[in-house]
Amino acid sequence: MDAIIILQAGVATGTVLLFATIGEIFAERSGVLNLGVEGMMLIGAMTAFSTTIATGNPWVGVLAAMFAAGLISQIHAFITITLQADQVVSGLALTFLGTGISLVLGEGLSKAGTVSLLPNFSIPLLSQIPFLGPILFTKQSVMVYIGYLLVPLTWYYINRTRPGLNLRSVGEYPSAADSLGISVFRLRYFYVFVGGMLAGLAGATISLAVAPGWFSELTTAGQGWIAVGLVIFAQWDPVRAMFGSYAFGALRRLILDIQGPTLLLGFDNPFYYNPYWGFFLQMLPYAFTVIVLVIGSREAMRKRLGAPAALGNPYVRGERGK
Amino acid sequence: MRSRLNALFDALLPVLATLAALGVGAVMLLILKVNPIEAYAALWDGAFGSSNAFAETLVKATPLLLVALGICISFRGDVINIGGEGQMIIGAILATWVGLTFTGLPGWLVVTISLVAGFLGGAIWGGIPGVLKAYFSVNEILSTVMMNAIAVQLMNFLLRGPMIDPSQAELASKIPQTARLLDAFRLPRLAPTRLHLGALIAVILAIAVYILLWRTTLGYRIRAVGQNPNASRYAGIKVQRYMVLALLLSGAFAGLAGATQVFGVNYRMITDGSSSGFTGSAGFNGIVAALFGQLHPLWSIPASILFGALLVGANKMQRVVQVPSALVIALNGLVVVFVVSSEILRKRRQRRRLADARQEDETPPPTESGESQIKQAETGA
Numbered sequence: 227m228d229a230i231i232i233l234q235a236g237v238a239t240g241t242v243l244l245f246a247t248i249g250e251i252f253a254e255r256s257g258v259l260n261l262g263v264e265g266m267m268l269i270g271a272m273t274a275f276s277t278t279i280a281t282g283n284p285w286v287g288v289l290a291a292m293f294a295a296g297l298i299s300q301i302h303a304f305i306t307i308t309l310q311a312d313q314v315v316s317g318l319a320l321t322f323l324g325t326g327i328s329l330v331l332g333e334g335l336s337k338a339g340t341v342s343l344l345p346n347f348s349i350p351l352l353s354q355i356p357f358l359g360p361i362l363f364t365k366q367s368v369m370v371y372i373g374y375l376l377v378p379l380t381w382y383y384i385n386r387t388r389p390g391l392n393l394r395s396v397g398e399y400p401s402a403a404d405s406l407g408i409s410v411f412r413l414r415y416f417y418v419f420v421g422g423m424l425a426g427l428a429g430a431t432i433s434l435a436v437a438p439g440w441f442s443e444l445t446t447a448g449q450g451w452i453a454v455g456l457v458i459f460a461q462w463d464p465v466r467a468m469f470g471s472y473a474f475g476a477l478r479r480l481i482l483d484i485q486g487p488t489l490l491l492g493f494d495n496p497f498y499y500n501p502y503w504g505f506f507l508q509m510l511p512y513a514f515t516v517i518v519l520v521i522g523s524r525e526a527m528r529k530r531l532g533a534p535a536a537l538g539n540p541y542v543r544g545e546r547g548k
Numbered sequence: 549m550r551s552r553l554n555a556l557f558d559a560l561l562p563v564l565a566t567l568a569a570l571g572v573g574a575v576m577l578l579i580l581k582v583n584p585i586e587a588y589a590a591l592w593d594g595a596f597g598s599s600n601a602f603a604e605t606l607v608k609a610t611p612l613l614l615v616a617l618g619i620c621i622s623f624r625g626d627v628i629n630i631g632g633e634g635q636m637i638i639g640a641i642l643a644t645w646v647g648l649t650f651t652g653l654p655g656w657l658v659v660t661i662s663l664v665a666g667f668l669g670g671a672i673w674g675g676i677p678g679v680l681k682a683y684f685s686v687n688e689i690l691s692t693v694m695m696n697a698i699a700v701q702l703m704n705f706l707l708r709g710p711m712i713d714p715s716q717a718e719l720a721s722k723i724p725q726t727a728r729l730l731d732a733f734r735l736p737r738l739a740p741t742r743l744h745l746g747a748l749i750a751v752i753l754a755i756a757v758y759i760l761l762w763r764t765t766l767g768y769r770i771r772a773v774g775q776n777p778n779a780s781r782y783a784g785i786k787v788q789r790y791m792v793l794a795l796l797l798s799g800a801f802a803g804l805a806g807a808t809q810v811f812g813v814n815y816r817m818i819t820d821g822s823s824s825g826f827t828g829s830a831g832f833n834g835i836v837a838a839l840f841g842q843l844h845p846l847w848s849i850p851a852s853i854l855f856g857a858l859l860v861g862a863n864k865m866q867r868v869v870q871v872p873s874a875l876v877i878a879l880n881g882l883v884v885v886f887v888v889s890s891e892i893l894r895k896r897r898q899r900r901r902l903a904d905a906r907q908e909d910e911t912p913p914p915t916e917s918g919e920s921q922i923k924q925a926e927t928g929a
Binding site for chain 2: 261265301305309310311312314315316318319320321322323324325326327329330333443444448451454455458500501502503505506508509511512513515516519520523524527
């Protein structure tokens with residue numbers, strides 16, 4: 227049990243949540259709640275893994291995963307934006323659909339053997355920084371570094387650019403955006419697609435970098451749902467999403483590591499001598515998510531920070547309000 | 549005449565949705581290089597081909613219907629319960645504990661107490677997200693999903709630790725399962741098949757839920773809160789209390805579903821580490837069945853049989869044409885996709901009907917005020 231190893235692994239596994247959470251932030255900021263993240267991530271993980279087996283190139287796998295997950299997200303976009311149907315039900319359907327398709331097409335992939343994975347490397351100078359260097363910049367996956375770049379870029383895009391302003395306006399006040407000539411439908415389709423692509427990227431990060439392989443629905447093990455929860459905790463802000471994701475990643479690793487040593491803080495380690503106690507530990511990330519939701523929801527209420535005002539509402543041209 | 553045609557069209561929508569889903573499924577089968585006709589024939593044969601097959605379909609439909617009944621209550625109250633899996637597990641754990649503890653009592657009594665325990669266990673597991681939603685404004689979709697994961701680990705802990713079959717505890721294999729229930733504690737069979745009393749209980753409860761929702765004040769208030777919480781508040785309904793109640797009742801029915809699985813089918817709890825290993829994903833598929841039955845308890849009966857048939861038939865299909873049975877998960881998703889998409893057709897025709905009515909007489913159209921919505925809730929779905 228080494229704090230640096232736990233944090234280092236936490237950043238790596240947290241990168242999966244980070245991509246999925248930022249993707250969902252894009253979709254929700256445009257006013258579309260997409261509960262299908264889990265399904266899209268499975269599609270991404272399966273596509274990335276099988277494409278890499280077929281082509282031998284993990285980067286082709288990553289691109290295929292992003293495209294496949296983006297494609298399936300468009301089903302949700304069509305149902306909720308064009309047909310104006312219920313976003314919750316449609317998102318659930320997308321989870322079923324994505325899970326089913328990836329399990330059917332992924333059948334047999336778990337025995338596929340080894341594939342070429344995404345590279346790990348250290349950043350020269352930066353890895354020499356005391357404490358932070360070994361955690362953030364030593365032997366991390368290339369995906370982790372992409373995550374570092376994605377967060378500030380996303381923040382800048384949403385808060386400081388014209389297209390970002392359009393994105394926010396479509397999610398907060400679509401009829402006003404529409405009157406300014408911004409196409410609400412087109413932007414919502416686009417950001418649901420972006421959300422899907424990032425969920426696919428998250429899936430690819432699992433199967434090609436962080437926990438390589440295909441383990442049917444255990445590949446994601448509910449992380450898509452945790453990502454949807456983190457969006458609320460993050461208050462739709464990519465920087466907060468980053469802290470939340472890494473904290474979760476570290477927690478998952480801590481749970482694994484705590485079961486290893488025979489002594490814990492000088493006492494006999496109960497998790498070592500009674501392995502079934504470990505299942506209690508495995509509840510923690512989920513219990514923690516609930517706590518995070520309680521805190522996040524209260525804070526949001528107190529500060530009157532809320533979800534994008536039009537989140538969950540279909541936009542109907544010419545209808546009053548909303 | 550026209551209104552009758554409209555009603556017919558409404559009733560046909562789910563059928564059309566199913567056919568459309570099967571059509572897309574056929575395309576997927578073609579991609580997998582399987583003859584869809586052969587695959588669907590195997591599916592049909594597996595589900596309805598013999599009395600045993602049909603009984604198996606009903607056995608699978610039973611937990612779906614029970615979960616679906618809970619979903620009818622919660623979704624009508626505008627509370628989304630995705631926690632059926634966890635609620636089934638907790639209900640089953642409590643019921644199993646009762647069944648393994650009170651071995652000295654008569655069978656009918658233990659079975660009754662166990663089913664009640666299952667009901668309560670599910671109620672607790674549904675009630676927690678209910679309280680979190682009503683008093684801490686925590687999104688219930690996420691909290692119920694998290695409660696599922698927590699329940700799974702609790703099951704894994706109990707079945708490997710405190711509740712493990714004593715004979716397994718001594719073996720090296722340590723299969724995570726409880727001891728077997730006494731033969732006297734099994735739910736009676738209804739026919740010389742695996743069909744058990746739970747199926748009958750579920751149908752009776754479907755009628756009970758129908759009465760609850762449309763013939764009692766409690767059900768009326770749950771629906772009123774679901775349609776318009778603000779108007780309900782002005783009308784003096786304690787909105788938060790009914791939110792909790794909707795989720796609690798919803799969980800209770802799922803818990804009962806878990807209990808009937810133990811006492812009617814498996815006679816013990818066993819885990820493969822996942823929730824679907826115990827529930828067969830009934831906690832999720834029950835949502836599909838309820839949506840398909842248009843959130844109506846009685847329509848949920850045929851809907852559950854349909855999805856039970858899909859599940860049973862998929863196993864046969866896997867054996868005959870070697871298609872992974874997970875295809876059914878995708879089919880379920882497609883059915884929901886088409887059902888929810890077809891809503892817009894219904895809405896459009898409703899709007900047109902309103903417009904027609906407006907032209908015919910000059911009565912003002914119903915406003916979207918709280919009062920009229922309350923009235924809508926009163927008169928029914």
